[in-house]
Amino acid sequence: MTTSHSRRNFLKMGMAGASVLPFLRAMPAAAQGSDTLVIVTGQTINSLDLHRTGTNRPSYQVAVNCYDRLVSFGTKEAPGGGLSYDYDTIVPELAESWTVSDDGMTLTFKLKSNATFWDGSKVTAEDVKWSFERAVSVGGFPSVQMRAGGFLRPDQFAAIDEETFQITLDKPSKLSIPDLAVPVPFIINSTVAKANATEDDPWAMEYLHTTPAGSGAFKVLRWSPGEQLVYERNDDWVGGPLPAAQRVVVREVPSPATRRALIERGDVQMSFGIPDKDAAELAELDDVDVFSTPIENCMHCLCTNTQFEPFQDADVRKAVAYAVPYDDIFQAAAYGRGAPLWGGEAEITDTAWPRKTQYSTDLDKAKEHMAKSGYPDGFDVPLSINLGLASWMEPTALLIQENLAKIGINATIEKIPGANWRTAALVEKRLALHLENFGGWLNTPDYYFFWAYVEGNLFNSSNYRNDEVEALVEATLHMPVEDPAYAPNVIRMMEIALEDLPRIPLYQPALNVAANGSEGYEFWFHRQLDARPLAKV
Amino acid sequence: MASPSYPRLRAVLLRVAQSIPVVIGVVIISFLLTRALPGDPAVYFAGAAADEASIQEVRVALGLDKPLIQQFFIYVGDLLRGDLGQSISSGQSVASDLANRLPASLELTLTALILSCGIAIPLGILAATRPGSWVDHLCRVLVTAGVSLPTFFTGIVLIYVFYYLLGIAPSPIGRLDFIYLDPDRVTGFYLIDAALMGDWETWGGAAKQLVLPAITLALFTLAPIARMTRAAMLTALSSDFIRTARAAGLSNRKVLYGYAFRNAMLPVITTLGMVFSFALGANVLVEKVFAWPGIGSYAVEALVVSDYAAVQGFVLAMALLFVALNLVIDLLYTVIDPRIGFTSK
Numbered sequence: 107m108t109t110s111h112s113r114r115n116f117l118k119m120g121m122a123g124a125s126v127l128p129f130l131r132a133m134p135a136a137a138q139g140s141d142t143l144v145i146v147t148g149q150t151i152n153s154l155d156l157h158r159t160g161t162n163r164p165s166y167q168v169a170v171n172c173y174d175r176l177v178s179f180g181t182k183e184a185p186g187g188g189l190s191y192d193y194d195t196i197v198p199e200l201a202e203s204w205t206v207s208d209d210g211m212t213l214t215f216k217l218k219s220n221a222t223f224w225d226g227s228k229v230t231a232e233d234v235k236w237s238f239e240r241a242v243s244v245g246g247f248p249s250v251q252m253r254a255g256g257f258l259r260p261d262q263f264a265a266i267d268e269e270t271f272q273i274t275l276d277k278p279s280k281l282s283i284p285d286l287a288v289p290v291p292f293i294i295n296s297t298v299a300k301a302n303a304t305e306d307d308p309w310a311m312e313y314l315h316t317t318p319a320g321s322g323a324f325k326v327l328r329w330s331p332g333e334q335l336v337y338e339r340n341d342d343w344v345g346g347p348l349p350a351a352q353r354v355v356v357r358e359v360p361s362p363a364t365r366r367a368l369i370e371r372g373d374v375q376m377s378f379g380i381p382d383k384d385a386a387e388l389a390e391l392d393d394v395d396v397f398s399t400p401i402e403n404c405m406h407c408l409c410t411n412t413q414f415e416p417f418q419d420a421d422v423r424k425a426v427a428y429a430v431p432y433d434d435i436f437q438a439a440a441y442g443r444g445a446p447l448w449g450g451e452a453e454i455t456d457t458a459w460p461r462k463t464q465y466s467t468d469l470d471k472a473k474e475h476m477a478k479s480g481y482p483d484g485f486d487v488p489l490s491i492n493l494g495l496a497s498w499m500e501p502t503a504l505l506i507q508e509n510l511a512k513i514g515i516n517a518t519i520e521k522i523p524g525a526n527w528r529t530a531a532l533v534e535k536r537l538a539l540h541l542e543n544f545g546g547w548l549n550t551p552d553y554y555f556f557w558a559y560v561e562g563n564l565f566n567s568s569n570y571r572n573d574e575v576e577a578l579v580e581a582t583l584h585m586p587v588e589d590p591a592y593a594p595n596v597i598r599m600m601e602i603a604l605e606d607l608p609r610i611p612l613y614q615p616a617l618n619v620a621a622n623g624s625e626g627y628e629f630w631f632h633r634q635l636d637a638r639p640l641a642k643v
Numbered sequence: 644m645a646s647p648s649y650p651r652l653r654a655v656l657l658r659v660a661q662s663i664p665v666v667i668g669v670v671i672i673s674f675l676l677t678r679a680l681p682g683d684p685a686v687y688f689a690g691a692a693a694d695e696a697s698i699q700e701v702r703v704a705l706g707l708d709k710p711l712i713q714q715f716f717i718y719v720g721d722l723l724r725g726d727l728g729q730s731i732s733s734g735q736s737v738a739s740d741l742a743n744r745l746p747a748s749l750e751l752t753l754t755a756l757i758l759s760c761g762i763a764i765p766l767g768i769l770a771a772t773r774p775g776s777w778v779d780h781l782c783r784v785l786v787t788a789g790v791s792l793p794t795f796f797t798g799i800v801l802i803y804v805f806y807y808l809l810g811i812a813p814s815p816i817g818r819l820d821f822i823y824l825d826p827d828r829v830t831g832f833y834l835i836d837a838a839l840m841g842d843w844e845t846w847g848g849a850a851k852q853l854v855l856p857a858i859t860l861a862l863f864t865l866a867p868i869a870r871m872t873r874a875a876m877l878t879a880l881s882s883d884f885i886r887t888a889r890a891a892g893l894s895n896r897k898v899l900y901g902y903a904f905r906n907a908m909l910p911v912i913t914t915l916g917m918v919f920s921f922a923l924g925a926n927v928l929v930e931k932v933f934a935w936p937g938i939g940s941y942a943v944e945a946l947v948v949s950d951y952a953a954v955q956g957f958v959l960a961m962a963l964l965f966v967a968l969n970l971v972i973d974l975l976y977t978v979i980d981p982r983i984g985f986t987s988k
Contacts, residue, residue, distance in 0.1 A: 144821055146816065150732075150733070150944070152732055152733050152734040153734040158734070159688060159689065159700070159701050159704060160688040160701075160731040160732070160734065161734070162732070245696065245697040245700045246689055246697040246700070246701065247689070247697075249697065250694060250697070315734060330743075330825075330936070331733050331734060331735055331740075332733060332740075332743075332744070332936045332940075332941065333817055333818075333936045334817075334821065336821075355821045357816050357817065357821060357934070358817075358934065359815075359816055359817075359934040360930075360931045360934060360940060361795075361799075361931045361932045361933075361934065363799050363802070363932070364799075364802060364815050364816075364932055364933070364934060367802055367803065367806060367807045367815070368814055368815070368816065370807070371806070371807060371810070371814075373814045374814070374816075494947075523681050523682060523947075524682075524947065524948075525680075525681060525682025525683070525684075525687050525947065525948055525949045526681050526682045526683075528686055528687065529682075529683060529686055533686070564694075
């Protein structure tokens with residue numbers, strides 16, 4: 107979207123009152139009133155197309171706000187106040203209804219007949235088919251995420267008629283329908299996209315990068331990369347309840363101190379993704395509402411790499427787990443935001459994950475385990491942290507280093523630049539002792555285990571391998587949670603993982619959002635802004 | 644007839660020609676240095692969940708699978724066609740990023756410099772004419788404070804006092820409050836563009852946003868200018884030609900501004916050139932605090948994620964800017980002091 111073009115739209119759409127005031131090019135006072143929300147964030151949106159290579163995480167919010175998926179998740183009360191998406195409830199977005207065949211291999215979706223794109227054209231099954239083919243074909247993260255739901259190839263998608271869309275799976279999976287509600291499989295106006303596709307660019311990546319073409323609740327009014335994104339409500343939206351805000355301005359303010367001043371003064375209605383420290387302090391204020399939602403299926407962990415010889419000794423791993431100063435870390439690194447993951451019962455009776463482990467800080471026990479181990483005199487080990495996440499990793503590492511010294515383990519902190527981290531920690535998996543923060547979008551324990559405890563998978567940065575865990579994950583990953591075998595299997599894998607400790611859970615981090623003059627905030631697993639339910643108060 | 648301007652024009656062209664090797668050097672060094680940055684951009688931009696195949700796709704798309712020397716020639720070829728490449732982190736072409744962000748930084752830096760010259764030069768002159776007086780002490784305090792307070796600190800204090808406590812400054816959220824629309828783009832300087840449109844509402848909005856960051860940066864740049872003015876004025880005032888002028892009975896004013904100040908201006912201009920360059924660098928922190936979409940924060944972010952094209956484009960733009968700046972300063976010398984000529988070289 108070029109600047110001049112969007113300006114014209116802006117004047118045309120939002121400023122009916124402006125024509126009366128020929129000299130005032132500023133928005134009329136009414137526009138600043140109850141229907142415009144201003145939200146500040148420290149992150150930069152670098153593309154309006156999630157499927158494009160190089161699109162960063164903050165940009166996913168465009169896929170959420172401007173595009174629709176077939177289905178979405180419901181809403182529930184969040185722990186720690188506010189609302190949260192509800193993984194267990196699937197609600198319609200563009201699909202009116204859907205059926206799953208008896209063998210679980212064929213999913214048939216009936217589209218809402220009144221659903222239209224912003225240009226007025228009808229949303230058809232062809233659009234859905236094209237969009238899904240795009241998501242599985244472009245490679246990179248979108249295709250990886252599609253694969254998690256069992257969507258691998260374009261030939262799995264079929265448009266039966268204008269309003270009926272069908273997916274054929276290779277095998278039934280409980281992850282398939284939830285994976286259609288994540289931001290990736292969003293539905294694009296394929297007529298517009300194809301008109302702007304070229305031979306080199308069959309998926310119209312260049313065009314959709316700057317010009318969204320969707321049917322979602324908001325249109326992009328203007329986008330100045332590095333500055334702001336302005337959403338304008340799509341009054342014809344049929345995907346859900348019409349947003350209360352006519353216009354939402356997402357302004358990028360890099361300095362957390364400035365963001366804090368803005369939200370405290372009430373000049374902006376929401377500050378998205380604030381540091382834990384600010385969240386703890388702002389929560390004390392009367393007029394600012396702070397939502398600190400523990401991020402589902404996510405843990406901050408201390409990982410012990412099995413390729414490092416001392417960590418092959420079970421007693422050493424337990425000694426480390428008992429030496430970690432959990433509460434100090436939770437207070438110093440997270441300012442008490444999130445959820446503790448220590449000091450629980452050893453016996454596991456439910457499938458909740460992340461869960462409190464049976465470990466807590468106990469230096470005597472740690473010393474006992476060290477004495478029993480093959481390394482009673484301790485050893486030297488590098489403790490690696492990601493400089494890009496230094497705000498929690500650095501204090502955490504220092505506290506761990508201090509306590510490890512008390513049981514004879516001499517840890518030296520190794521700081522790795524953010525650009526190198528992935529290669530060192532996740533691809534080469536060569537970091538002996540390190541901090542890690544994987545979180546799974548699909549909220550089932552087996553999905554977490556698939557990524558973090560199965561040999562060779564990306565987030566298993568400890569090179570962990572346990573034949574029983576491999577078999578259990580294989581068996582449960584696509585099994586419906588209602589299956590009688592599901593809960594025992596999941597409990598068994600948790601028991602093994604917490605006994606073997608390739609990852610020592612520290613705490614469950616929180617996503618912090620401060621609101622001052624807005625309501626309706628809802629937490630999402632993708633940790634980006636969903637502007638649709640927000641309203642000014 | 645053209646003789647008075649002809650040697651100067653020739654000198655300018657000579658100067659420009661001399662800067663060509665510098666620019667070539669900058670192109671080579673910036674290319675090599677960015678390649679030496681730690682980290683693999685293909686891995687970074689493929690995203691955390693990407694697999695080996697998709698990383699390879701990204702690598703090919705970025706042209707990073709080719710040998711270094713070939714990458715270099717592709718880069719130079721693109722440069723010659725005026726194509727600075729595509730920034731991966733911002734998703735825009737580097738040329739358009741620079742065109743958007745450079746004016747923002749320049750507007751801020753120039754406003755700050757004008758402000759700081761407006762304070763520092765009179766202050767330096769006053770301090771030099773009355774050494775040891777309260778003006779001199781004030782000058783010293785201001786200079787010490789200005790140089791010892793880091794800009795992000797001054798910025799946050801100013802926001803705290805004038806925005807948070809007093810509420811007289813506008814929200815520090817960038818170049819324009821969200822209620823205004825950007826003025827039509829001519830120069831990219833909001834103050835100039837808004838004035839060209841005759842849109843004084845927006846002009847006022849842009850000016851208001853500029854006040855606090857400009858003061859922050861001005862406080863920082865005050866010190867060297869004031870110190871240099873004072874020192875240069877003291878030297879000039881104690882020289883023989885001033886004594887002669889005073890003995891000849893010239894008015895105090897004429898002596899001070901006609902002779903002493905004009906001679907003192909040379910080192911001041913030199914300092915100004917240096918201050919301008921480090922102010923553009925120091926901008927980064929001011930930009931972060933005031934959410935100013937400038938070039939400094941752009942370069943830092945690009946550097947962190949190994950965004951080669953953006954870093955190279957930034958370095959090149961800065962190099963060209965400094966070549967131009969040096970040229971302007973050299974020309975100013977000849978205007979101020981006719982004894983300095985190009986012909987002597």
